[in-house]
Amino acid sequence: MSDSKPLAGRIAVVTGATRGIGNATALALAKAGAHVVATGRTQGGLEELDDEIKAAGGSATLAPFDVTDYEAIDRLGAALYQRHGKLDILVGNAGALGQISPLGHIEPQDFEKTLAINLTANWRLIRSLDPLLRASDAGRAVFVTSGAAHKERAYWGLYAATKAGLEALARAYAAETRNITPVRVMLVNPGPLATAMRKKAMPGEDQSTLKTPADLAPKIVALCAPDWSESGKLYDFPTDSVKSFRAPE
Template identity: 80%
Template sequence: MSSEKPLSGRVAVVTGATRGIGFATALALGRAGAHVVATGRTQGGLEELDDAIKADGGSTTLAPFDLTDFDAIDRLGGALYERFGKLDILVGNAGVLGPLSPLGHVDPKDWDRAIAVNLTANWRLIRSLDPLLRASDAGRVVFLTSGAAHNDRAYWGPYAVTKAGLEALARSYAAETINHTPVRVNLVNPGPLATAMRARAMPGEDQATLRKPADLAPKILELCRPEWTETARLYDFPSDTLKSFRGPE
Protein backbone atom coordinates (compact mmCIF):
# COMPACT_ATOMS: atom_id res chain seq x y z
CA MET A 1 0.00 0.00 0.00
CA SER A 2 1.66 3.21 -1.14
CA SER A 3 1.60 6.44 0.83
CA GLU A 4 0.16 8.16 -2.21
CA LYS A 5 -2.72 5.68 -2.53
CA PRO A 6 -3.45 4.57 1.05
CA LEU A 7 -6.75 2.93 0.07
CA SER A 8 -5.44 1.01 -2.93
CA GLY A 9 -7.26 -2.32 -3.28
CA ARG A 10 -10.13 -1.25 -1.04
CA VAL A 11 -13.79 -1.02 -2.01
CA ALA A 12 -15.99 1.85 -0.79
CA VAL A 13 -19.74 2.44 -1.04
CA VAL A 14 -20.86 6.07 -0.83
CA THR A 15 -24.55 6.94 -0.79
CA GLY A 16 -25.84 10.27 -2.05
CA ALA A 17 -22.70 10.66 -4.14
CA THR A 18 -24.09 12.95 -6.83
CA ARG A 19 -23.37 16.24 -5.05
CA GLY A 20 -22.30 17.94 -1.85
CA ILE A 21 -20.64 15.90 0.90
CA GLY A 22 -21.20 12.60 -0.88
CA PHE A 23 -19.57 13.81 -4.09
CA ALA A 24 -16.59 15.33 -2.28
CA THR A 25 -16.11 12.23 -0.12
CA ALA A 26 -16.35 9.85 -3.07
CA LEU A 27 -13.79 11.95 -4.94
CA ALA A 28 -11.42 11.89 -1.95
CA LEU A 29 -11.77 8.11 -1.58
CA GLY A 30 -11.12 7.63 -5.29
CA ARG A 31 -8.04 9.82 -5.17
CA ALA A 32 -6.80 7.72 -2.23
CA GLY A 33 -7.03 4.60 -4.38
CA ALA A 34 -10.34 3.07 -3.37
CA HIS A 35 -12.70 1.63 -5.95
CA VAL A 36 -15.78 3.76 -5.34
CA VAL A 37 -19.26 2.28 -5.66
CA ALA A 38 -21.35 5.43 -5.91
CA THR A 39 -25.10 5.48 -5.39
CA GLY A 40 -27.45 8.33 -6.19
CA ARG A 41 -30.72 9.18 -7.88
CA THR A 42 -29.27 11.32 -10.66
CA GLN A 43 -27.49 9.55 -13.50
CA GLY A 44 -25.91 12.80 -14.68
CA GLY A 45 -24.46 13.53 -11.24
CA LEU A 46 -23.00 10.03 -11.02
CA GLU A 47 -21.46 10.37 -14.47
CA GLU A 48 -19.89 13.68 -13.46
CA LEU A 49 -18.38 11.96 -10.41
CA ASP A 50 -17.18 9.09 -12.58
CA ASP A 51 -15.41 11.53 -14.90
CA ALA A 52 -13.79 13.34 -11.97
CA ILE A 53 -12.52 10.17 -10.30
CA LYS A 54 -11.23 8.69 -13.56
CA ALA A 55 -9.46 11.96 -14.36
CA ASP A 56 -7.43 11.33 -11.19
CA GLY A 57 -6.68 7.76 -12.22
CA GLY A 58 -9.35 6.18 -10.01
CA SER A 59 -12.13 3.70 -10.70
CA THR A 60 -15.84 3.61 -9.99
CA THR A 61 -18.98 1.56 -10.23
CA LEU A 62 -22.13 3.62 -10.63
CA ALA A 63 -25.34 2.44 -8.96
CA PRO A 64 -28.19 4.80 -9.85
CA PHE A 65 -31.19 4.14 -7.62
CA ASP A 66 -33.34 5.75 -4.95
CA LEU A 67 -32.48 4.51 -1.47
CA THR A 68 -36.16 3.92 -0.80
CA ASP A 69 -35.88 1.06 -3.29
CA PHE A 70 -34.92 -1.38 -0.57
CA ASP A 71 -34.77 -4.33 -2.96
CA ALA A 72 -32.06 -2.43 -4.85
CA ILE A 73 -30.03 -2.20 -1.64
CA ASP A 74 -30.28 -5.97 -1.29
CA ARG A 75 -29.21 -6.40 -4.92
CA LEU A 76 -26.24 -4.10 -4.26
CA GLY A 77 -25.04 -6.42 -1.50
CA GLY A 78 -25.35 -9.44 -3.77
CA ALA A 79 -23.51 -7.73 -6.62
CA LEU A 80 -20.67 -6.64 -4.33
CA TYR A 81 -20.34 -10.16 -2.98
CA GLU A 82 -20.13 -11.65 -6.46
CA ARG A 83 -17.60 -9.11 -7.69
CA PHE A 84 -15.43 -8.38 -4.65
CA GLY A 85 -16.40 -10.80 -1.87
CA LYS A 86 -16.00 -7.99 0.66
CA LEU A 87 -16.64 -4.33 1.40
CA ASP A 88 -14.05 -2.17 3.14
CA ILE A 89 -15.85 1.16 3.51
CA LEU A 90 -19.45 2.32 3.80
CA VAL A 91 -20.22 6.03 3.92
CA GLY A 92 -23.92 6.51 4.65
CA ASN A 93 -24.26 10.09 3.50
CA ALA A 94 -27.58 10.32 1.63
CA GLY A 95 -30.33 12.22 3.41
CA VAL A 96 -33.33 14.47 2.93
CA LEU A 97 -34.23 17.58 4.87
CA GLY A 98 -37.94 16.87 4.91
CA PRO A 99 -40.52 19.55 5.61
CA LEU A 100 -39.72 22.42 7.97
CA SER A 101 -43.15 22.56 9.52
CA PRO A 102 -45.07 22.19 12.76
CA LEU A 103 -45.37 18.49 13.49
CA GLY A 104 -49.14 18.62 13.26
CA HIS A 105 -48.92 19.99 9.72
CA VAL A 106 -46.43 17.48 8.30
CA ASP A 107 -47.89 15.48 5.42
CA PRO A 108 -47.67 11.74 6.18
CA LYS A 109 -45.96 11.01 2.85
CA ASP A 110 -43.22 13.55 3.67
CA TRP A 111 -42.77 12.04 7.13
CA ASP A 112 -42.57 8.53 5.66
CA ARG A 113 -39.96 9.57 3.09
CA ALA A 114 -37.76 11.24 5.72
CA ILE A 115 -37.89 8.07 7.83
CA ALA A 116 -37.25 5.88 4.77
CA VAL A 117 -34.23 7.79 3.44
CA ASN A 118 -32.55 9.01 6.63
CA LEU A 119 -33.13 5.99 8.84
CA THR A 120 -34.59 2.85 7.27
CA ALA A 121 -32.28 2.93 4.24
CA ASN A 122 -29.25 3.00 6.52
CA TRP A 123 -30.55 0.00 8.44
CA ARG A 124 -31.15 -1.78 5.13
CA LEU A 125 -27.57 -0.97 4.11
CA ILE A 126 -26.31 -2.55 7.34
CA ARG A 127 -28.57 -5.55 6.79
CA SER A 128 -27.29 -6.04 3.24
CA LEU A 129 -23.63 -5.11 3.67
CA ASP A 130 -22.71 -6.28 7.18
CA PRO A 131 -21.41 -9.71 6.03
CA LEU A 132 -19.22 -7.99 3.44
CA LEU A 133 -17.84 -5.49 5.97
CA ARG A 134 -16.99 -8.37 8.31
CA ALA A 135 -15.21 -10.09 5.41
CA SER A 136 -12.84 -7.12 5.13
CA ASP A 137 -9.69 -6.98 7.21
CA ALA A 138 -10.72 -3.45 8.27
CA GLY A 139 -14.37 -2.63 7.60
CA ARG A 140 -15.03 1.06 8.18
CA VAL A 141 -18.52 2.60 8.47
CA VAL A 142 -19.26 6.33 8.64
CA PHE A 143 -22.76 7.79 8.94
CA LEU A 144 -23.45 11.50 8.47
CA THR A 145 -25.52 12.97 11.28
CA SER A 146 -26.47 16.52 12.31
CA GLY A 147 -26.57 18.77 15.33
CA ALA A 148 -30.34 18.76 14.79
CA ALA A 149 -30.40 15.34 16.49
CA HIS A 150 -29.70 17.08 19.81
CA ASN A 151 -31.15 20.57 19.33
CA ASP A 152 -34.71 21.29 20.47
CA ARG A 153 -35.55 23.43 17.47
CA ALA A 154 -39.11 24.15 16.41
CA TYR A 155 -40.29 22.95 12.98
CA TRP A 156 -37.35 20.61 12.37
CA GLY A 157 -39.15 17.53 13.72
CA PRO A 158 -38.84 15.03 10.83
CA TYR A 159 -35.16 15.76 10.23
CA ALA A 160 -34.25 15.84 13.93
CA VAL A 161 -36.12 12.62 14.68
CA THR A 162 -34.51 10.73 11.83
CA LYS A 163 -30.99 11.90 12.68
CA ALA A 164 -31.50 10.99 16.34
CA GLY A 165 -32.67 7.58 15.16
CA LEU A 166 -29.65 7.25 12.90
CA GLU A 167 -27.34 7.95 15.83
CA ALA A 168 -29.08 5.23 17.86
CA LEU A 169 -28.70 2.88 14.89
CA ALA A 170 -24.97 3.64 14.69
CA ARG A 171 -24.56 3.14 18.44
CA SER A 172 -26.25 -0.25 18.24
CA TYR A 173 -24.16 -1.36 15.28
CA ALA A 174 -20.96 -0.17 16.91
CA ALA A 175 -21.79 -2.13 20.07
CA GLU A 176 -22.51 -5.25 18.01
CA THR A 177 -19.20 -5.06 16.14
CA ILE A 178 -16.78 -3.69 18.74
CA ASN A 179 -15.56 -7.12 19.82
CA HIS A 180 -14.12 -9.83 17.58
CA THR A 181 -14.89 -8.10 14.28
CA PRO A 182 -12.82 -5.84 12.00
CA VAL A 183 -15.72 -3.36 11.70
CA ARG A 184 -15.49 0.15 13.14
CA VAL A 185 -18.54 2.43 13.15
CA ASN A 186 -18.42 6.21 13.58
CA LEU A 187 -20.57 9.29 13.05
CA VAL A 188 -19.67 12.65 11.53
CA ASN A 189 -21.45 15.91 12.24
CA PRO A 190 -20.59 18.26 9.35
CA GLY A 191 -22.05 21.41 10.88
CA PRO A 192 -22.80 24.36 8.57
CA LEU A 193 -21.48 23.64 5.07
CA ALA A 194 -22.27 25.17 1.71
CA THR A 195 -24.65 22.50 0.38
CA ALA A 196 -27.95 22.51 -1.47
CA MET A 197 -29.71 21.12 1.60
CA ARG A 198 -28.30 23.88 3.79
CA ALA A 199 -29.45 26.48 1.25
CA ARG A 200 -33.01 25.13 1.41
CA ALA A 201 -32.97 25.12 5.20
CA MET A 202 -31.37 28.55 5.56
CA PRO A 203 -32.40 30.53 2.45
CA GLY A 204 -31.17 33.88 3.80
CA GLU A 205 -27.69 32.63 4.64
CA ASP A 206 -24.68 33.71 2.61
CA GLN A 207 -23.10 30.40 1.60
CA ALA A 208 -19.89 32.18 0.67
CA THR A 209 -19.22 32.46 4.41
CA LEU A 210 -19.44 28.68 4.95
CA ARG A 211 -16.88 25.95 4.59
CA LYS A 212 -17.27 23.58 1.65
CA PRO A 213 -17.86 19.81 1.45
CA ALA A 214 -14.33 19.47 0.07
CA ASP A 215 -13.05 20.81 3.40
CA LEU A 216 -14.79 18.00 5.29
CA ALA A 217 -13.94 15.14 2.92
CA PRO A 218 -10.34 14.60 4.17
CA LYS A 219 -11.68 14.20 7.72
CA ILE A 220 -14.14 11.53 6.59
CA LEU A 221 -11.34 9.88 4.65
CA GLU A 222 -9.31 9.51 7.84
CA LEU A 223 -12.15 7.56 9.49
CA CYS A 224 -12.20 5.20 6.50
CA ARG A 225 -8.53 4.22 6.60
CA PRO A 226 -7.56 0.76 7.88
CA GLU A 227 -5.24 2.46 10.36
CA TRP A 228 -8.23 4.13 12.02
CA THR A 229 -9.16 1.88 14.95
CA GLU A 230 -11.50 4.05 17.01
CA THR A 231 -15.15 3.02 17.06
CA ALA A 232 -18.33 4.40 18.61
CA ARG A 233 -17.13 7.97 18.11
CA LEU A 234 -18.73 11.14 16.78
CA TYR A 235 -16.43 13.47 14.91
CA ASP A 236 -17.69 17.06 15.17
CA PHE A 237 -16.32 19.06 12.25
CA PRO A 238 -17.17 22.57 13.56
CA SER A 239 -15.10 22.02 16.70
CA ASP A 240 -12.67 19.48 15.18
CA THR A 241 -13.22 17.15 18.12
CA LEU A 242 -13.81 13.43 18.47
CA LYS A 243 -16.40 12.45 21.06
CA SER A 244 -17.45 9.12 22.48
CA PHE A 245 -21.08 8.28 21.88
CA ARG A 246 -21.08 5.19 24.05
CA GLY A 247 -23.50 5.63 26.90
CA PRO A 248 -23.37 4.20 30.43
CA GLU A 249 -23.04 0.43 30.71
Protein backbone atom coordinates (compact mmCIF):
# COMPACT_ATOMS: atom_id res chain seq x y z
CA MET A 1 0.00 0.00 0.00
CA SER A 2 1.30 3.45 -0.93
CA ASP A 3 0.25 7.00 -0.19
CA SER A 4 -1.05 7.29 -3.75
CA LYS A 5 -3.01 4.02 -3.47
CA PRO A 6 -4.27 3.97 0.14
CA LEU A 7 -6.99 1.42 -0.69
CA ALA A 8 -4.78 -1.04 -2.57
CA GLY A 9 -5.98 -4.61 -2.15
CA ARG A 10 -9.39 -3.58 -0.88
CA ILE A 11 -12.74 -4.60 -2.41
CA ALA A 12 -15.51 -2.00 -2.74
CA VAL A 13 -19.15 -2.28 -3.81
CA VAL A 14 -20.81 0.90 -5.10
CA THR A 15 -24.51 0.98 -5.97
CA GLY A 16 -25.94 3.41 -8.51
CA ALA A 17 -22.53 3.70 -10.16
CA THR A 18 -23.66 4.64 -13.65
CA ARG A 19 -23.89 8.37 -13.01
CA GLY A 20 -23.74 11.14 -10.41
CA ILE A 21 -22.35 10.51 -6.94
CA GLY A 22 -22.03 6.76 -7.42
CA ASN A 23 -20.10 7.14 -10.65
CA ALA A 24 -17.68 9.72 -9.24
CA THR A 25 -17.20 7.70 -6.04
CA ALA A 26 -16.51 4.46 -7.91
CA LEU A 27 -13.87 6.20 -10.02
CA ALA A 28 -12.27 7.83 -6.96
CA LEU A 29 -12.17 4.53 -5.06
CA ALA A 30 -10.52 2.84 -8.05
CA LYS A 31 -7.96 5.63 -8.33
CA ALA A 32 -7.20 5.08 -4.63
CA GLY A 33 -6.40 1.44 -5.39
CA ALA A 34 -9.62 -0.40 -4.56
CA HIS A 35 -11.07 -3.03 -6.86
CA VAL A 36 -14.56 -1.66 -7.48
CA VAL A 37 -17.63 -3.82 -7.94
CA ALA A 38 -19.90 -1.34 -9.69
CA THR A 39 -23.64 -1.92 -9.80
CA GLY A 40 -26.25 -0.07 -11.82
CA ARG A 41 -29.20 -0.52 -14.10
CA THR A 42 -27.49 0.49 -17.35
CA GLN A 43 -24.91 -1.79 -18.93
CA GLY A 44 -23.66 1.02 -21.16
CA GLY A 45 -23.16 3.37 -18.23
CA LEU A 46 -21.19 0.74 -16.35
CA GLU A 47 -19.03 0.05 -19.38
CA GLU A 48 -18.22 3.75 -19.71
CA LEU A 49 -17.23 3.78 -16.03
CA ASP A 50 -15.07 0.70 -16.59
CA ASP A 51 -13.28 2.47 -19.43
CA GLU A 52 -12.58 5.45 -17.15
CA ILE A 53 -11.34 3.23 -14.35
CA LYS A 54 -9.03 1.31 -16.67
CA ALA A 55 -7.70 4.58 -18.15
CA ALA A 56 -6.86 5.68 -14.60
CA GLY A 57 -4.98 2.43 -13.94
CA GLY A 58 -7.69 0.86 -11.79
CA SER A 59 -9.80 -2.28 -11.97
CA ALA A 60 -13.50 -3.03 -11.73
CA THR A 61 -16.10 -5.75 -11.91
CA LEU A 62 -19.42 -4.75 -13.46
CA ALA A 63 -22.67 -6.00 -11.93
CA PRO A 64 -25.62 -4.68 -13.95
CA PHE A 65 -28.84 -4.99 -11.97
CA ASP A 66 -31.55 -2.89 -10.40
CA VAL A 67 -31.21 -2.61 -6.61
CA THR A 68 -34.83 -3.70 -6.26
CA ASP A 69 -33.80 -7.08 -7.69
CA TYR A 70 -33.19 -8.41 -4.21
CA GLU A 71 -32.20 -11.88 -5.39
CA ALA A 72 -29.43 -10.22 -7.42
CA ILE A 73 -28.17 -8.60 -4.21
CA ASP A 74 -28.08 -12.04 -2.59
CA ARG A 75 -26.20 -13.44 -5.57
CA LEU A 76 -23.73 -10.56 -5.32
CA GLY A 77 -22.97 -11.49 -1.70
CA ALA A 78 -22.45 -15.14 -2.65
CA ALA A 79 -20.18 -14.24 -5.57
CA LEU A 80 -18.06 -11.92 -3.41
CA TYR A 81 -17.70 -14.63 -0.78
CA GLN A 82 -16.59 -17.19 -3.36
CA ARG A 83 -14.13 -14.86 -5.07
CA HIS A 84 -12.77 -12.74 -2.22
CA GLY A 85 -14.08 -14.11 1.09
CA LYS A 86 -14.65 -10.57 2.34
CA LEU A 87 -15.82 -7.07 1.48
CA ASP A 88 -13.96 -3.99 2.67
CA ILE A 89 -16.23 -1.18 1.47
CA LEU A 90 -19.92 -0.75 0.75
CA VAL A 91 -21.22 2.53 -0.65
CA GLY A 92 -25.03 2.47 -0.68
CA ASN A 93 -25.69 5.31 -3.08
CA ALA A 94 -28.50 4.26 -5.42
CA GLY A 95 -31.55 6.42 -4.78
CA ALA A 96 -34.76 7.75 -6.26
CA LEU A 97 -36.46 11.12 -5.84
CA GLY A 98 -40.01 9.82 -6.14
CA GLN A 99 -42.98 12.12 -6.54
CA ILE A 100 -42.70 15.69 -5.27
CA SER A 101 -46.37 15.90 -4.38
CA PRO A 102 -48.89 16.29 -1.57
CA LEU A 103 -48.87 13.04 0.38
CA GLY A 104 -52.46 12.28 -0.49
CA HIS A 105 -51.73 12.54 -4.20
CA ILE A 106 -48.78 10.15 -4.35
CA GLU A 107 -49.50 7.08 -6.43
CA PRO A 108 -49.16 3.89 -4.36
CA GLN A 109 -46.83 2.26 -6.89
CA ASP A 110 -44.51 5.28 -6.78
CA PHE A 111 -44.50 5.23 -2.98
CA GLU A 112 -43.60 1.53 -2.95
CA LYS A 113 -40.92 1.93 -5.62
CA THR A 114 -39.20 4.84 -3.86
CA LEU A 115 -39.31 3.00 -0.55
CA ALA A 116 -37.88 -0.11 -2.23
CA ILE A 117 -34.93 1.77 -3.74
CA ASN A 118 -34.06 4.17 -0.93
CA LEU A 119 -34.66 1.95 2.09
CA THR A 120 -35.42 -1.71 1.47
CA ALA A 121 -32.56 -2.18 -1.01
CA ASN A 122 -30.07 -0.87 1.55
CA TRP A 123 -31.42 -3.30 4.15
CA ARG A 124 -31.01 -6.11 1.63
CA LEU A 125 -27.43 -4.97 1.01
CA ILE A 126 -26.72 -5.09 4.75
CA ARG A 127 -28.40 -8.49 5.01
CA SER A 128 -26.31 -9.92 2.17
CA LEU A 129 -22.99 -8.19 2.75
CA ASP A 130 -22.70 -7.80 6.54
CA PRO A 131 -20.86 -11.14 7.02
CA LEU A 132 -18.35 -10.09 4.36
CA LEU A 133 -17.81 -6.65 5.92
CA ARG A 134 -17.21 -8.34 9.28
CA ALA A 135 -14.63 -10.60 7.60
CA SER A 136 -12.62 -7.52 6.58
CA ASP A 137 -9.96 -6.11 8.90
CA ALA A 138 -11.68 -2.71 8.47
CA GLY A 139 -15.14 -3.01 6.92
CA ARG A 140 -16.64 0.33 5.97
CA ALA A 141 -20.28 1.00 5.04
CA VAL A 142 -21.32 4.44 3.77
CA PHE A 143 -24.91 5.35 2.91
CA VAL A 144 -25.94 8.49 1.01
CA THR A 145 -28.76 10.36 2.72
CA SER A 146 -30.20 13.87 2.33
CA GLY A 147 -30.88 16.97 4.37
CA ALA A 148 -34.53 16.41 3.41
CA ALA A 149 -34.70 13.74 6.12
CA HIS A 150 -34.60 16.49 8.77
CA LYS A 151 -36.78 19.16 7.15
CA GLU A 152 -40.52 19.73 7.42
CA ARG A 153 -40.93 20.58 3.76
CA ALA A 154 -44.25 20.42 1.96
CA TYR A 155 -44.52 17.94 -0.94
CA TRP A 156 -41.21 16.23 -0.10
CA GLY A 157 -42.73 13.75 2.34
CA LEU A 158 -42.01 10.59 0.34
CA TYR A 159 -38.33 11.29 -0.28
CA ALA A 160 -37.83 12.64 3.26
CA ALA A 161 -39.47 9.61 4.85
CA THR A 162 -37.34 7.13 2.93
CA LYS A 163 -34.12 8.98 3.76
CA ALA A 164 -35.10 9.29 7.43
CA GLY A 165 -35.72 5.55 7.41
CA LEU A 166 -32.31 4.97 5.83
CA GLU A 167 -30.66 7.03 8.56
CA ALA A 168 -32.40 5.01 11.27
CA LEU A 169 -31.36 1.78 9.54
CA ALA A 170 -27.71 2.82 9.23
CA ARG A 171 -27.53 4.04 12.81
CA ALA A 172 -28.96 0.76 14.07
CA TYR A 173 -26.39 -1.11 11.99
CA ALA A 174 -23.66 1.07 13.48
CA ALA A 175 -24.90 0.26 17.00
CA GLU A 176 -24.93 -3.46 16.24
CA THR A 177 -21.36 -3.47 14.96
CA ARG A 178 -19.73 -0.86 17.21
CA ASN A 179 -16.91 -2.07 19.50
CA ILE A 180 -17.40 -5.76 18.70
CA THR A 181 -16.49 -5.78 14.99
CA PRO A 182 -14.10 -3.89 12.68
CA VAL A 183 -17.11 -2.42 10.82
CA ARG A 184 -17.73 1.32 10.78
CA VAL A 185 -20.94 2.82 9.39
CA MET A 186 -21.38 6.41 8.20
CA LEU A 187 -24.07 8.50 6.55
CA VAL A 188 -23.26 11.22 4.03
CA ASN A 189 -25.34 14.33 3.32
CA PRO A 190 -24.14 15.61 -0.07
CA GLY A 191 -26.08 18.88 0.05
CA PRO A 192 -26.83 20.65 -3.25
CA LEU A 193 -24.82 19.01 -6.03
CA ALA A 194 -25.03 19.23 -9.81
CA THR A 195 -26.78 15.91 -10.46
CA ALA A 196 -29.63 14.68 -12.64
CA MET A 197 -31.76 14.07 -9.55
CA ARG A 198 -31.17 17.62 -8.33
CA LYS A 199 -32.07 19.00 -11.77
CA LYS A 200 -35.32 17.04 -11.72
CA ALA A 201 -36.16 18.39 -8.26
CA MET A 202 -35.04 21.97 -8.96
CA PRO A 203 -35.54 22.50 -12.72
CA GLY A 204 -34.98 26.27 -12.61
CA GLU A 205 -31.70 26.13 -10.72
CA ASP A 206 -28.40 27.09 -12.37
CA GLN A 207 -26.31 23.99 -11.77
CA SER A 208 -23.12 25.76 -12.78
CA THR A 209 -23.22 27.40 -9.34
CA LEU A 210 -23.19 24.06 -7.52
CA LYS A 211 -20.44 21.71 -6.46
CA THR A 212 -20.21 18.42 -8.32
CA PRO A 213 -20.13 14.71 -7.43
CA ALA A 214 -16.41 14.79 -8.24
CA ASP A 215 -15.95 17.34 -5.44
CA LEU A 216 -17.69 15.05 -2.95
CA ALA A 217 -16.09 11.76 -3.99
CA PRO A 218 -12.72 12.22 -2.20
CA LYS A 219 -14.60 12.85 1.05
CA ILE A 220 -16.45 9.56 0.67
CA VAL A 221 -13.17 7.79 -0.08
CA ALA A 222 -11.80 9.10 3.22
CA LEU A 223 -14.78 7.56 5.07
CA CYS A 224 -13.94 4.22 3.44
CA ALA A 225 -10.31 4.15 4.55
CA PRO A 226 -9.08 1.67 7.17
CA ASP A 227 -8.00 4.54 9.42
CA TRP A 228 -11.52 6.02 9.59
CA SER A 229 -12.72 5.45 13.17
CA GLU A 230 -16.11 7.19 13.56
CA SER A 231 -19.33 5.21 13.30
CA GLY A 232 -23.04 5.98 13.46
CA LYS A 233 -22.51 9.60 12.50
CA LEU A 234 -23.27 11.94 9.61
CA TYR A 235 -20.68 13.51 7.35
CA ASP A 236 -22.17 16.80 6.15
CA PHE A 237 -20.51 17.88 2.90
CA PRO A 238 -21.82 21.48 2.83
CA THR A 239 -20.08 22.21 6.15
CA ASP A 240 -17.30 19.60 5.74
CA SER A 241 -18.01 18.30 9.24
CA VAL A 242 -18.96 15.13 11.09
CA LYS A 243 -22.11 15.44 13.15
CA SER A 244 -23.57 13.27 15.89
CA PHE A 245 -27.26 12.46 16.10
CA ARG A 246 -28.80 13.76 19.32
CA ALA A 247 -31.97 12.57 20.95
CA PRO A 248 -34.69 15.24 21.36
CA GLU A 249 -34.61 17.00 24.70
